[in-house]
Amino acid sequence: MVARHRKQRRATEIPVSSFSDIAFLLIIFFILATTLVQITGVITEIPSGEKAESQQNDESPNVQLQGKKIFFNEDRVDMKQFRQRLAKLNLYKKTGDDKVILLEASGNVTYQQYFDVMASISAAGGVTAILQEED
Amino acid sequence: MILVPVASMGDIAFLLIIFFMVCSRFAKDPGVPIDAPTTPEVTKLDDYPIVVAIDPKGNIFFQGKQIAGPKQVEDEVRKFVEGKTAEKTRTVLFRCDREVGKILFEPVIEAIAKGGGRIAAVGEKSNDK
Numbered sequence: 001m002v003a004r005h006r007k008q009r010r011a012t013e014i015p016v017s018s019f020s021d022i023a024f025l026l027i028i029f030f031i032l033a034t035t036l037v038q039i040t041g042v043i044t045e046i047p048s049g050e051k052a053e054s055q056q057n058d059e060s061p062n063v064q065l066q067g068k069k070i071f072f073n074e075d076r077v078d079m080k081q082f083r084q085r086l087a088k089l090n091l092y093k094k095t096g097d098d099k100v101i102l103l104e105a106s107g108n109v110t111y112q113q114y115f116d117v118m119a120s121i122s123a124a125g126g127v128t129a130i131l132q133e134e135d
Numbered sequence: 136m137i138l139v140p141v142a143s144m145g146d147i148a149f150l151l152i153i154f155f156m157v158c159s160r161f162a163k164d165p166g167v168p169i170d171a172p173t174t175p176e177v178t179k180l181d182d183y184p185i186v187v188a189i190d191p192k193g194n195i196f197f198q199g200k201q202i203a204g205p206k207q208v209e210d211e212v213r214k215f216v217e218g219k220t221a222e223k224t225r226t227v228l229f230r231c232d233r234e235v236g237k238i239l240f241e242p243v244i245e246a247i248a249k250g251g252g253r254i255a256a257v258g259e260k261s262n263d264k
Contacts, residue, residue, distance in 0.1 A: 042176065047248065112172040
């Protein structure tokens, strides 16, 4: 009997059976890791220049911010009272210049307070007109 | 016994991966870290193309690039809204840190308004009533 030596076949093929497993794992990763970013905020129309001046009249309600204090038509109010007084104005039912609320702020007002007031005016249906502080 | 052919599962999986990778949207203007103000009256904003931001130090950014001052904001906004009448197309997303003072942010707000833009001010919902 002649001994026969079988040549060992080299494994030249890359096993691809686990490719679909890896693919599904990646899909699940992207589905879970995707975050849906929702930007929130307030849309506000602020008239400028000539339009701002024409919309202002003596009867427009005015809001003054001085530091952390809020004055609505010269009366000192907190944010809750301010929103209640804005709601009473029924700005949604008004049109044009009647929706204008004059907003004046002193130098040490932060954007947080300003934004809160702007948001309240917009939520009440009003239009904010910025009054420049006289130097 | 019925055997379901699974040979194309790998192809489907890769197609789905490519779909999710291509459809993901990257946040615009990610480079200006700000602490947004909060108020109970916020609504969901759409994705607007123009972003003006003010960081905590008072630096003004237009589309992620730092600019000199409010006058440049007005010029850029005016160029952007030229010829546009629809409200949505002339809306500018305004992001400002909550601690920035009135001296810094008010001129920028006025510049956007003078440029003809409509302001969408970014803020977060608070639980105050």
